[in-house]
Structures are given as C-alpha cells and as structure tokens.
Amino acid sequence: MPISDRNAPVLTAAEMRAAEAAVIAGGVPEYALMQRAGKAAAEIIWRAGAKRETLVLCGPGNNGGDGYVIAKALRDYGVPVKVAALADPVTESARQARAEWGGAVEGFFHVETHFAQVVDALFGTGLTRGLEGEVAARLVQLVEASERSYAIDIPSGISTDDGMPLSAVPHFDLCIALGQWKRAHMLRPATGHWRRKHLCDIGIPAPDATLFRLERPRLSPPADDAHxxxxxxxxxxxxxxxxxxxxxxxxxxxxxxxxxxxxxxxxxxxxxxxxxxxxxxxxxxxxxxxxxxxxxxxxxxxxxxxxxxxxxxxxxxxxxxxxxxxxxxxxxxxxxxxxxxxxxxxxxxxxxxxxxxxxxxxxxxxxxxxxxxxxxxxxxxxxxxxxxxxxxxxxxxxxxxxxxxxxxxxxxxxxxxxxxxxxxxxxxxxxxxxxxxxxxxxxxxxxxxxxxxxxxxxxxxxxxxxxxxx
Ligand SMILES: NC(=O)C1=CN([C@@H]2O[C@H](COP(=O)(O)OP(=O)(O)OC[C@H]3O[C@@H](n4cnc5c(N)ncnc54)[C@H](OP(=O)(O)O)[C@@H]3O)[C@@H](O)[C@H]2O)[C@@H](O)CC1
Ligand SMILES: Nc1ncnc2c1ncn2[C@@H]1O[C@H](COP(=O)(O)OP(=O)(O)O)[C@@H](O)[C@H]1O
Ligand SMILES: [K+]
The missing domain is CATH 3.40.1190.20 (Ribokinase)
Structure with missing residues (x-):
C-alpha cells in the first residue's frame, strides 16, 4: 500500500516480470506491451531529438524487441534511422518486432561510429551477467561519439536490482524506464549513468509493490480550532x-x-x-x-x-x-x-x-x-x-x-x-x-x-x- 497515490512503485526485475505476466494473463499479448513501450519511448526520443540521424542498438531479448519498435516508430516520424544488432532475436515478440521493422540490420561492430543519437536497447531487466569486454567497449564508444543518447529501460550492463555496473557502462542523456521504476533507477551508482530519467506508463500496474519512490507529500494546515x-x-x-x-x-x-x-x-x-x-x-x-x-x-x-x-x-x-x-x-x-x-x-x-x-x-x-x-x-x-x-x-x-x-x-x-x-x-x-x-x-x-x-x-x-x- 503506497503512502499516497503520488508515490510510484519501484520494482525488482522479478516483480516487474510478475506484473507484466499478470497483465498478459489478463488478455494483453506481450507483443502489445512491447508496442506500447517502444512507441512511448520513440515519442520521447522524437520530441527530444527531432530528425537527428539515429542509431538503434538491439540485443537478443525483449529489450532489443523494444529497440526494433522504436526504430520503426522513429522512421514513421521521418527520422533517419539505422539499426545494428548484437545478435538475432531469441524471443517471439522480438522476432515479430524485427520483422515489422523490415529494414536493414547492420552488425554491431561493423556499423559506422558517429551518429547524432544512439539508442541502447541491448539489454534491460533480463541482463544476467556483464557484457563481454569488447561489446561493452563498443557500446561506450558509440554512446560517447553521439550528441545524445538514450538508454531503453536500463543502461545495458547495469544490474536491475542493485544498480551495480557488471561491465563498463557509458553515461546517457536520458534513461527511459518502461512500465514501472526499477530499483536501479533509484540506486547508486546506476543513477550516475544518466542526466535525466523518465518513466513511460504502459498500463502495467504493480498492486503488490512494497517499495515506492518518495514524492511530494500532501500536508494539511492546522485545523481551524487547533491550539x-x-x-x-x-x-x-x-x-x-x-x-x-x-x-x-x-x-x-x-x-x-x-x-x-x-x-x-x-x-x-x-x-x-x-x-x-x-x-x-x-x-x-x-x-x-x-x-x-x-x-x-x-x-x-x-x-x-x-x-x-x-x-x-x-x-x-x-x-x-x-x-x-x-x-x-x-x-x-x-x-x-x-x-x-x-x-x-x-x-x-x-x-x-x-x-x-x-x-x-x-x-x-x-x-x-x-x-x-x-x-x-x-x-x-x-x-x-x-x-x-x-x-x-x-x-x-x-x-x-x-x-x-x-x-x-x-x-x-x-x-x-x-x-x-x-x-x-x-x-x-x-x-x-x-x-x-x-x-x-x-x-x-x-x-x-x-x-x-x-x-x-x-x-x-x-x-x-x-x-x-x-
Ligand atoms: N516488463 C515489461 O513490462 C516489459 C518489458 N519490456 C522489455 O523487455 C525487457 C526485458 O526483456 P528480456 O527479459 O527478454 O531481457 P533482455 O534484457 O532483453 O535480455 C535478455 C537476453 O539477453 C541475454 N543476456 C543477458 N545478459 C547478457 C549478457 N551480458 N551478454 C549477452 N547476452 C545476455 C539473455 O540470455 P542468456 O544468455 O542469459 O540466456 C536473453 O537472451 C525489459 O527491460 C524491457 O525493455 C517491454 O518490451 C514490454 C514491457
Ligand atoms: N550526497 C548527498 N546527497 C543528498 N543528501 C545527502 C548527501 N550526503 C548527505 N546527505 C543528507 O544529509 C544529511 C546528513 O546527516 P548526518 O550524516 O546525520 O549529518 P550530521 O550528523 O552532520 O547532521 C542526511 O539527511 C543525508 O541523507
Ligand atoms: K538498455
């Protein structure tokens, strides 16, 4: 029970998966959630970066799936977009998202290095270990070479539940959290890896949350008859x-x-x-x-x-x-x-x-x-x-x-x-x-x-x- 409805839940990776599973069990397909997430993130990137040339980096899981949805949505806005993948999609939703993107997919190590914007959709809450050294170094290189950078859900390499970097992690302009805040969004040292963070509400409630972000409380003046x-x-x-x-x-x-x-x-x-x-x-x-x-x-x-x-x-x-x-x-x-x-x-x-x-x-x-x-x-x-x-x-x-x-x-x-x-x-x-x-x-x-x-x-x-x- 939150202390007020202003206090947003803060979840672990497992709690986020459970919240997502409950929505899916209620009849919303996983792919529909991915569409909501990717489109919401793309709208934020579009508002911030307009038609700047953008590179979207996609990983094998659903974080990568979000990346393909973002790439398609940015293309629909008229943004020049390239996609580079670290590996082929391994989830059904990510495969579907890649098919809907339909455009070229370049190699993570072979795509050119200088883009106005870079979107990191390599790994999110499914990260189980640090990125391999050369993958992490390439991510840092691409992000540092860009004018603006966006981490989708969580910067790749940050562990969701304790906010610790498991490999080298670059600094992003914006971290776009999906569904609900995760612990890494609140904890050091993760919070030092972005300038701003933004939460996209994609209709995944977390009624069982026990941890909340502290927001401005509501206070009352003393009662009329107070002494x-x-x-x-x-x-x-x-x-x-x-x-x-x-x-x-x-x-x-x-x-x-x-x-x-x-x-x-x-x-x-x-x-x-x-x-x-x-x-x-x-x-x-x-x-x-x-x-x-x-x-x-x-x-x-x-x-x-x-x-x-x-x-x-x-x-x-x-x-x-x-x-x-x-x-x-x-x-x-x-x-x-x-x-x-x-x-x-x-x-x-x-x-x-x-x-x-x-x-x-x-x-x-x-x-x-x-x-x-x-x-x-x-x-x-x-x-x-x-x-x-x-x-x-x-x-x-x-x-x-x-x-x-x-x-x-x-x-x-x-x-x-x-x-x-x-x-x-x-x-x-x-x-x-x-x-x-x-x-x-x-x-x-x-x-x-x-x-x-x-x-x-x-x-x-x-x-x-x-x-x-x-
Ligand atoms: N929750 C929600 O409501 C919604 C969630 N959505 C999105 O889904 C994301 C979670 O997706 P996800 O569970 O598929 O995990 P994800 O982070 O893509 O990576 C897992 C893959 O990577 C692999 N792998 C792991 N570590 C690795 C490493 N160091 N180096 C190499 N490989 C590594 C791992 O395989 P493994 O090798 O561990 O067997 C697996 O294949 C979430 O962050 C959000 O963006 C939205 O789409 C919709 C709403
Ligand atoms: N880097 C920081 N960022 C934000 N708040 C901080 C930081 N360092 C300390 N604080 C806050 O300042 C206060 C310091 O309290 P405390 O350590 O008891 O100091 P003192 O005993 O000198 O009063 C705490 O409320 C703590 O949360
Ligand atoms: K990411």
Whole structure:
C-alpha cells in the first residue's frame, strides 16, 4: 500500500516480470506491451531529438524487441534511422518486432561510429551477467561519439536490482524506464549513468509493490480550532553539544509542531525565543503526557551522562525519534524496549554500528534491503540516511528518496532532519508517514536553499517546503 497515490512503485526485475505476466494473463499479448513501450519511448526520443540521424542498438531479448519498435516508430516520424544488432532475436515478440521493422540490420561492430543519437536497447531487466569486454567497449564508444543518447529501460550492463555496473557502462542523456521504476533507477551508482530519467506508463500496474519512490507529500494546515498542544508538543533532550539539539528543536518548530520544549540545556545562542527551555531536573517536563514526540540524540554525547539522559527519556514511552549519539547508546536490550512509534535515523556509519551488533541479523544488500531488514528486526521506522535515503517500516513498506541535493552533505543537516521527523511524528502520530514527510521536506528545503548552505540556513526554507505540500 503506497503512502499516497503520488508515490510510484519501484520494482525488482522479478516483480516487474510478475506484473507484466499478470497483465498478459489478463488478455494483453506481450507483443502489445512491447508496442506500447517502444512507441512511448520513440515519442520521447522524437520530441527530444527531432530528425537527428539515429542509431538503434538491439540485443537478443525483449529489450532489443523494444529497440526494433522504436526504430520503426522513429522512421514513421521521418527520422533517419539505422539499426545494428548484437545478435538475432531469441524471443517471439522480438522476432515479430524485427520483422515489422523490415529494414536493414547492420552488425554491431561493423556499423559506422558517429551518429547524432544512439539508442541502447541491448539489454534491460533480463541482463544476467556483464557484457563481454569488447561489446561493452563498443557500446561506450558509440554512446560517447553521439550528441545524445538514450538508454531503453536500463543502461545495458547495469544490474536491475542493485544498480551495480557488471561491465563498463557509458553515461546517457536520458534513461527511459518502461512500465514501472526499477530499483536501479533509484540506486547508486546506476543513477550516475544518466542526466535525466523518465518513466513511460504502459498500463502495467504493480498492486503488490512494497517499495515506492518518495514524492511530494500532501500536508494539511492546522485545523481551524487547533491550539499549540493539539498541533503537537515535541520535547527535545539536549546534551553535551547544545547547538545540535537547538538546531533540531528549531527544525521541529518550523516543521509543524505547535510547541517545542528543549530540555536540559543551559544556554544556547540564537535559538528562537519560541522554543521553551526546561531543566532535566524538572520531572514534569519529560513525563508530560501531552508530549507527542520525544527527540533525543543530536549533541547528546557518548559518555555516561548521555546514556543516563537516554534512559531517563525512554522511561516515559513517548513516541520517539532517536538520532546520532542516542543510536550510539542503543544496545540490543534498549532496542527491545523501544516504544511502538519509534523512528531511528542512522547514517551508514551509525547503521553499521547498531545493526551489525544485533545478534542473528543478516545485513547485506543495497540500502533498501538494509533499511527494510533493520526496520523489521527493530520494530521501528528506520531512516537510513545518505545520498539515497530509504525510509522503511516494520511492516516491510519502504520509500526511497533519490533526488536530494548533494549540498546536504554538510555538518548538522542530520540534526535538522531529526527535528523534522519529530515535528511530523507529533503532527501525524504515524512514524512511517512522518519520516517520509520529513525526508521530503528536508530535501525540498535544501533545494530551495540553493548551493553551499549551512545546516542552519535550511531552517528558513522549511515553511516554503511545507507550503509546496498544502
Ligand atoms: N516488463 C515489461 O513490462 C516489459 C518489458 N519490456 C522489455 O523487455 C525487457 C526485458 O526483456 P528480456 O527479459 O527478454 O531481457 P533482455 O534484457 O532483453 O535480455 C535478455 C537476453 O539477453 C541475454 N543476456 C543477458 N545478459 C547478457 C549478457 N551480458 N551478454 C549477452 N547476452 C545476455 C539473455 O540470455 P542468456 O544468455 O542469459 O540466456 C536473453 O537472451 C525489459 O527491460 C524491457 O525493455 C517491454 O518490451 C514490454 C514491457
Ligand atoms: N550526497 C548527498 N546527497 C543528498 N543528501 C545527502 C548527501 N550526503 C548527505 N546527505 C543528507 O544529509 C544529511 C546528513 O546527516 P548526518 O550524516 O546525520 O549529518 P550530521 O550528523 O552532520 O547532521 C542526511 O539527511 C543525508 O541523507
Ligand atoms: K538498455
């Protein structure tokens, strides 16, 4: 179940085949799907490249079949097209597509090298191993010699499920995904092999998908009769480095919480006066039943004092966001004692440290498998942060954020994200939705902030990011 109908499914090769098989079983021939796919891709190439001379490279499977359909459709648009095949078609649909193309088919190694446009339809989701060295080198040569290049479904040589290149893979201008997004469309290093990507909807639904692309969420303004407590009280616990918790607290205040209380901090420069301070000694400040999200970790410290504060904070079983040093303190026992609505926000280093230590947990695979396994084993929502951020829930659902600006790689941005998670948890009461909303707002604030910002500079852009979702 997607978190909203805006979130497009992201499939493995096997899931894509199953989705395709279901449509075929429903009475649509495979060849009709190939026609839809090839014509949709050809229309995009035609719009981008008009009548530029185009070389279509066709492989033996249905990716190659798409290539023949593209070549015919481009020819029908009046585009000068040549086709070069690596091997004869081996599937019935690809054979049919080649017959309908009907034109000359040149040898992959013998066709001339310089074309204005090159279309890679050698291999798609059926790739089982890297391309042979000379095939990969020739593909790189042809693509690099062109002005524009298009990868059909997936660049040939990229493994669909983990986004890894299995042989040398060139860089394309556009990757045209067919049917549904596949994992490689979201994962590094594959995402570095095209400038843009586009999804062609060819009428293949994926009702069983559990992984989705993170898209702009829909948010609501506070209810007409809202007051600060109904909007959500966030309690942020400070520690050794009060600046980090102040940054997180301010992000929480701007991220939609009605009231933010910063606990256990003596003095912090430049924190908004709207953020109310309280002492750790004030029992009621932490036990307050109106707290809808507790945030702890940024600046907490890895010493005994930090561990003690974490223990004190978790006693009350508030819905919680655990970040940074709080994750460092999280031991196996503490994991079992997490409240039901918990969000953990590790980066890769913190992730490895926490989950590698959990007994019997096999953590391997892409960031998607890592986050999903960790969420299922901890019972918490896991936000595995990085250039590609994955939000995973204990029910197996996950969203992947593939478009955050790399300017986020600066100190303190994680504190801002933790604050946003707390705000959205306080507002929604749903940790999975909250984490997904927070990751999107964080990326959008970064986009709006432009280049070379400091983590603090994200704060004034959070309201504009929220405005984009109303
Ligand atoms: N899903 C959908 O909804 C739709 C999918 N469509 C399209 O179908 C594509 C998937 O087609 P596909 O399954 O036929 O696989 P494809 O990628 O063409 O290659 C398989 C062939 O290559 C071979 N082979 C593999 N690796 C190799 C290597 N390194 N070097 C050499 N050979 C290698 C492999 O044989 P093998 O040697 O492994 O036995 C087999 O012969 C998909 O990406 C999309 O474009 C659309 O048409 C319609 C809607
Ligand atoms: N190259 C990148 N592209 C996009 N986002 C990134 C990149 N590097 C880091 N980020 C994001 O920036 C934030 C960094 O958080 P974190 O590692 O906790 O840093 P800190 O502890 O300094 O606050 C995360 O949200 C992460 O997803
Ligand atoms: K391809």
């Amino acid at each position: 600060k407590y109904t909007r959500g009280l966030v309690a942020a616990v400070a520690g050794e480095m009060p600046g980090a918790s102040a940054l997180a607290a301010e992000a929480a205040a701007r991220g939609g919480a009605g009231y933010v209380r910063l606990i256990g901090v003596q003095s912090v420069n430049r924190t908004s006066h709207a953020i109310v301070r309280a002492s750790m000694k004030n029992e009621a400040a932490l036990s307050d039943p109106r707290i809808r999200a507790l945030l702890i970790g940024p600046g907490l410290g890895r010493g005994e004092a930090g561990a003690e504060r974490l223990g004190q904070a978790l006693v009350h079983s508030h819905p919680v966001v655990l970040d940074a040093d709080a994750l460092w303190h999280l031991a196996e026992g503490a994991m079992a004692a997490l409240p039901e609505n918990a969000i953990l926000t590790p980066h890769a280093g913190e992730f490895a440290q926490i989950f590698a230590n959990l007994s019997g947990l096999d953590i391997s695979g892409t960031v998607i498998e890592l986050a999903v396994t960790a969420a299922q084993s901890s019972g918490a929502v896991v936000v595995l942060k990085g250039p590609t951020t994955v939000v995973a829930g204990p029910d197996g659902r996950a969203v992947v954020a593939d478009a955050a600006p790399s300017w986020l790689s600066t100190a303190g941005t994680g504190d801002v994200l933790a604050g946003l998670c707390a705000a959205r948890l306080a507002v929604t009461g749903d940790p999975f939705r909250a984490a997904a909303e927070a990751v999107w707002l964080h990326g959008e604030a970064a986009r709006l902030a432009g280049p070379a910002f400091l983590a603090d500079d994200l704060l004034p852009y959070i309201p504009a990011a929220i405005a984009a979702c109303l």
